[in-house]
Each structure stands twice: as structure tokens, then as C-alpha cells.
Amino acid sequence: MSFEEFQNQARLYVIGALEAEETEAFELARKHFGQKAEDYMAECYSMHEAFALSLRPAKSSDALKERLMAMVRERRQTG
Amino acid sequence: MAMDFLPKNGAQEDPLEAPAPRMPATTPELEPGAPTDLELMHAIQKEDPEALSLLYDRYNGIMKALILRVIHNEAEADDLLQEIFMEIWNQAKNFSAQKGKPLGWMVTLARRRAIDGLRKKQAYARAGERLQTETEQQPDAWVHNTTEEEISFSDTRILVRRVINTLPVAQQQAINLAFFRGMSQREIAANTNTPLGTVKTRLELGLKKIYDGLKELRDEL
Numbered sequence: 001m002s003f004e005e006f007q008n009q010a011r012l013y014v015i016g017a018l019e020a021e022e023t024e025a026f027e028l029a030r031k032h033f034g035q036k037a038e039d040y041m042a043e044c045y046s047m048h049e050a051f052a053l054s055l056r057p058a059k060s061s062d063a064l065k066e067r068l069m070a071m072v073r074e075r076r077q078t079g
Numbered sequence: 080m081a082m083d084f085l086p087k088n089g090a091q092e093d094p095l096e097a098p099a100p101r102m103p104a105t106t107p108e109l110e111p112g113a114p115t116d117l118e119l120m121h122a123i124q125k126e127d128p129e130a131l132s133l134l135y136d137r138y139n140g141i142m143k144a145l146i147l148r149v150i151h152n153e154a155e156a157d158d159l160l161q162e163i164f165m166e167i168w169n170q171a172k173n174f175s176a177q178k179g180k181p182l183g184w185m186v187t188l189a190r191r192r193a194i195d196g197l198r199k200k201q202a203y204a205r206a207g208e209r210l211q212t213e214t215e216q217q218p219d220a221w222v223h224n225t226t227e228e229e230i231s232f233s234d235t236r237i238l239v240r241r242v243i244n245t246l247p248v249a250q251q252q253a254i255n256l257a258f259f260r261g262m263s264q265r266e267i268a269a270n271t272n273t274p275l276g277t278v279k280t281r282l283e284l285g286l287k288k289i290y291d292g293l294k295e296l297r298d299e300l
Contacts, residue, residue: 011286016194017257017264042179043294047286048190049183050293051258054239057140058147060157065135068161072128072168 001029007040014044108234116181123171131168138182139164142189148259149193150200159196163189194261242292250285253278 001009006029012018013026030037109115114122114133122130142163146156167185174184243251256262256270264282268275 015258045179045183048186050239052141052145052186053235055144058143060143
């Protein structure tokens with residue numbers, strides 16, 4: 001697999017669209033290209049961030065945050 | 080099928096018609112003196128609840144929008160949002176800045192949890208029927224009162240959408256089904272009655288355009 005082919009597959013991989021039978025060859029190529037591949041993968045994952053940022057934020061209740069913070073404080077005390 | 084990436088409420092949401100944004104950034108601009116996401120993550124790793132509180136204030140809207148895009152149910156989205164921020168608290172030690180930015184890590188985590196939740200739900204319903212129903216009954220998460228948080232994200236949203244909206248609708252649809260529905264290429268082909276090879280091409284071309292467009296945006300900074 002050329003690096004360009006790897007790049008194509010990496011973009012599919014990070015959004016979970018790579019088929020199972022393609023994943024094995026992709027993982028081999030990932031190992032083969034080493035750090036260069038990992039750097040590219042990290043860049044690809046920035047697409048996740050972009051997809052989320054393309055959405056209009058949705059409102060959630062204040063009560064939800066209060067529940068969350070209570071759980072965190074409890075976990076902190078017992079942990 | 081409606082395109083989740085496409086604007087839903089008219090010209091105001093159309094990036095192509097929107098005025099040129101002031102700041103060409105792909106992440107939201109922070110108030111002067113506000114801690115960065117990375118600083119907050121480091122503080123969370125040291126078990127500082129205030130840091131999680133700030134991170135929640137900054138991103139709960141985006142994270143909930145992402146969850147809603149996947150599961151389309153307000154109450155379930157709230158439950159999942161709480162679980163995800165709890166997981167951020169518990170798993171913060173696994174975050175590494177070398178592998179990416181905090182928001183990317185959080186979104187990846189949230190998406191995975193939301194898709195897991197969707198798959199559990201789909202175990203009780205035929206996938207095709209469910210997709211059809213949810214598309215028709217999709218809550219209008221795009222319309223609500225403007226908040227300060229929304230204003231701070233609006234420039235970023237316009238820029239990112241501008242990149243996404245350069246794609247043909249079919250490419251947007253394929254990426255939407257893969258990213259927000261967790262569908263494989265075969266599942267997308269089956270759900271859209273499209274040949275597998277066409278789906279593959281649409282995904283490859285669309286993702287390359289988005290990747291290149293986002294890179295261009297970052298390079299302009």
C-alpha cells in the first residue's frame with residue numbers, strides 16, 4: 001500500500017467506515033509507515049472535532065450540570 | 080433523506096450566504112485570560128472539579144448537539160451527556176496531548192458512546208424503519224434561543240460548514256451516515272440503495288475534500 005492509499009484509508013478509518021476486511025491491511029500499513037502514519041492519523045482525528053463544531057450547540061439543563069458535579073465531588077471524596 | 084450537514088432554517092444558516100467571518104479559526108476563540116482546553120485537561124487529570132465545570136460550560140452544547148445527531152432523543156441525550164462528562168473525568172488520565180487536542184478526544188469519546196447507545200436501541204427495531212422514522216421526526220436541535228455559548232461558536236461553525244457545504248449532497252450524506260450513524264460502507268450502500276463502489280468513492284472524495292479544506296483553514300491562521 002502506498003502512503004497515498006494509506007491516507008485514503010486513514011480518513012475512512014477515523015470515521016469508522018473502513019470494512020473489516022480492509023482493516024487488517026490498513027493496520028499492517030500503519031505499522032509499516034510508523035510515526036509518519038501516526039502523525040497523519042492524529043490529523044485525521046481533527047475531522048471529528050470539525051464535524052462536531054459544524055453543529056449548532058444544543059441547550060442542556062442546569063440541573064444536569066449540578067447532578068454531574070455532585071457525582072464528581074462524591075467520586076473524589078470516595079476515591 | 081435529510082442531510083444532517085445541511086442548514087435547516089434558511090439563509091441565515093447558509094454558510095455560502097453568510098458574511099465573511101472575522102476570525103478564520105477552526106476552534107472557538109477564548110476570552111482573554113481564560114484557561115485553554117489543554118490547561119483544563121491537565122487540571123482534570125489532577126482531579127480539579129472546577130476545571131471539569133469550566134470544560135462542561137465550554138462544550139456541553141456542542142457535545143449535546145453531537146449526541147442528538149446520533150440518537151435523536153432529548154432525555155437520552157441528557158443522560159448520555161452526563162455519562163460522557165463523567166467518563167471524561169474518570170478517563171482524563173488517558174488523554175495525551177501528543178495524540179490530539181482535548182476537544183477531538185472528547186468528541187471521539189462522545190461519538191463512540193452515542194453510537195453504542197444507538198446500536199443498543201436498534202437491536203429492538205428494524206434498522207431501516209428506525210432510520211426513516213428518526214429522519215422524519217428529527218427534533219429541531221438547530222432552533223433555540225441564542226446563547227452566549229452559541230455566539231462564541233458561530234464563526235467556527237460557519238467556517239466548518241463552508242468547507243462541508245462545498246461537497247455534493249451525496250458525499251455529505253455518505254459521510255453523515257458513517258460519522259453520525261456509525262454505518263459501514265456496506266450499511267450505507269444498503270440504506271441508500273447505492274452500489275458499494277459508489278459509496279466508497281463518495282466517502283473517499285468527500286473526506287479528502289473536508290480534510291484538505293480544514294487544513295487550508297488552519298494554514299490560513
